[in-house]
Amino acid sequence: MANLANVERVTVHTGITAVLDDISLGVNTGDRIGVVGANGGGKSTLLGVLARTREIDSGRVTHAGGLRIATVAQDDLLDPAATVREIVLGERAEHDWAGQAWIRDVLAGLLGDHQAAAVGGLDARVGTMSGGERRRVALAAALVTEADLLLLDEPTNHLDVEGVAWLADHLVRTWARPDRGLVVVTHDRWFLDAVVTQTWEVVAGAVSAYDGGYAAYILARAERDRIAAVTAERRNNLLRKELAWLRRGAPARTSKPKFRLDAASALIENEPPPRDSVELMRFATARLGKDVIDLHDASLAFGDLPILKRVTWQLAPGERIGLVGVNGAGKSTVLRVLDGSQPLDSGKRKVGSTVRIGVVSQEVRELEALAxxxxxEAIEAVRASTVLDGKPVSASSLAKRLGFPGPRQQARVGDLSGGERRRLQILRVLLDEPNVLLLDEPTNDLDIDTLTALEDLLDGWAGTLVVVSHDRYLLERLTDKQLALLGDGRLRDLPGGVDQYLDLRSAAPTGASPSIRPAATTATAPGPNPAQVREARKEVARIEKQLQRLAEKADRIHADMAAQASDHTAMTALSLALREVDGQVAELEEAWLAAAEIAG
Incomplete structure (x- = not known):
């Protein structure tokens, strides 16, 4: 393990604000680091500092000799006149790159169907491409380089669920090597848990480091706030609620969270499920009646692309549906069919007499008139108060919950950032009190705290919900059922969720639309006997003591690393020691999970 990039006591100001304030940190070979924090909080600035493309006001940034860096920025910096070949492959001869399996893997994974669909394939001009296609080209250009350090700023923006899954798998396969490092800024929580082994949180100019992905980060925040007792009760409730979801839901069963599992259980032992689905269904039925939106024998096509082909679909009161599909499959079009703005070629759309539809579109142009x-004023122009979870909520209080504190409520709409404009759009839609809510990529431009707050709001919202999103975490967290558009004009039920959708896509031959296979069934194993339960509980207690000792050892190593940040030799030795501790913790956590299953 060796140090790739080191930041020593660096400060960066934007105007009079210290976006980064006297920070010291380093990236070593083998590191896969996720960077989280509020919009505008300094995450992109930190990447620029690491790359030495952002000027600093004080401190020092050092790179290992001959360090090769590849970056993908949030902003689209591609030359519209350039071809895909020029951007991704540069001067490489075809016999050179075609003989490299890892380059072919990137081209197939990111540009396969999209490249074939583009006029000219590798010779297509970037200026003719959609945002999602341009993002894939930029990622491919970075991934085919033989870089030592990869810096990605919101790489999942504009990617569909399948693209995000491919990218996560590729990064784990190719950037888990001991001679490379990865730092990624992202608000995609599933992606964080799938890819990173450390999380950096940028808050108020400081950077705090946590072992593990999103699940570990959430627990660490909850414990930090509980111990320090400096955060409002409302914030602690949100974190406990989020942690309860992580421990109960699929992400917790499929990841290896790097945190004290006994502490997690203690924090959430009295936490109810995120929402009472039965009660919400009862409220929704009372508000909507039996009829919501029905499509009968509905067909719609654009040229040769069938969006819907004789589809009959009845949305029920209180249903929460996630809609997935590749970019261009027609997901947004289906939402427009539901809200009535897109006429059908044939068939009927029937709407219940009490239905009130709210739409959060990908664009926020409706705010231009309020600049x-x-x-x-823009919020209260819709309504001064509303009811959520059976309780009255003022427009101002709702604005605070979605990231507009008192002073920020006085800002001009035209001066808001992209994330703030998205928040304001959602607020106005919710205040209009719809009972059917259609969300089209609602996570765009939102940071993790805002996403958590939005999910909390919608947990208590009684109505029918249809969500189009590439954010796999949000789909699994917010909806109870997923449907897929696979390009054949039919809506496919996904009892196995997003995993089943990805299996279908990977199993289908090019141009084919596979049939849904029933979810696999699992035989039920006999339950443990009382003696086995007692032994498992002893094992759990023993492992928890070992985890406690390892946590204390890790804390001491982190303290030493902070004290010796400028000593590269010491940092290498300490990093090796920390990596050894992490390996022991991972093994113990696996054993704890196995024993806890028996102990109950």
Whole structure:
């Protein structure tokens, strides 16, 4: 293990604000680091500092000799006149890159169907491509380089669920090597848990480091706030609720969270499920009646692409549906069919008499007419208060919950950032009190805290919900059922969720639309006897003591690393020691999970 990039006591100001304030940290070979924090909090600035493309006001940034860096920025910096070949492959001769399996893997994974669909394939001009296609080209250009350090800023933006899954798998396969490092800024929580082994949180100019992905980060925040007792009760409730979801839901069963599992159980032992689905269904039925939106024998096509082919679909009161599919499959079009703005070629759309539809579109153009108004004026122009979870909520309180504190409510709409404009759009839609809510990529431009707050709001919202999103975590967290558009004009039920969708896509031959296979069944094993339960509980207690000792050892190593950040030799030795501790913790956590299953 060796140090790739080191930041020593660096400060960066934007105006009079210290975006980064006297921070010291380093990236070593073998590191896969996720960077999280509020919009505008300094995450992209930190990447620029690591790459030495962002000027600093004080401190020092050092690179290992001959360090090769590849970056993908949030902004699209591709030359529209350039071809895919020029951007991704550069001067490489075809016999050179075609003989490299890892380059072919990147081209197939990111540009396969998309490249074939583009006029000219590798010779297609970037200026003719959609945002998602351009993002794939930029990623491919970075991934085919033989870099030592890869810096990615929101790489999942514009990617569909399948693209995000491919990217996560590729990064784990190719960037888990001991001679490479990865730092990625992202708000995609599933991606964090799938890819990273450390999480850096950028808050108020400081950077705090946590072992593990999103699940570990959430627990660490909850414990930090509980111990320090400096955060409002509302914030602690949100974190406990999020942690309860992580421990109960599929992400917790399929990942290896790097945290004290006994502490997690203690924090959530009295936490109810995120929402009471039965009660919400009862409220929704009372508000909507039996009829919501029905499509009868509906057909719609654009040229040779069938969006819907004789589809009959009845949305029920209180249903929560996630809609997935590749970019261009027609997901947004289906939402427009549901809200009535897209006419059908044939068939009928029937809407219940009490239905009130709210739409959060990918665009936020409806705010352009309000550019000169204050945020609170734009909110209260819709409604001064509403009811959520059976309780009245003022427009101002709702704005605070979605990231507009008092002073920020006085800002002009035209001065808001992209993330703030998205928040304001969602607020206005919710205040209009719809009972059918259609969300089209609602996670765009939102940071993790805002996403958590939005999910919390919608947990208590009684109505029918249809969500189009590439954010796999949000789909699994917010919806109870997923449907897929696979390009054949039919809506496919996904009892196995997003995993089943990805299996279908990977199993289908090019151009084919596979049939849904029933989810595999699992035989039920006999339950443990009382003696086995007692032994398992002893094992759990023993492992928890070992985890406690390892946690204390890791804390001491982290303290030493902070004290010796400028000593590269010491940092290498300490990093090796920490890596050894992490390996022991991972093994113990696996054993704890196995014993806890028996102990109950």
């Amino acid at each position: 000169g108004a204050k945020v609170i």
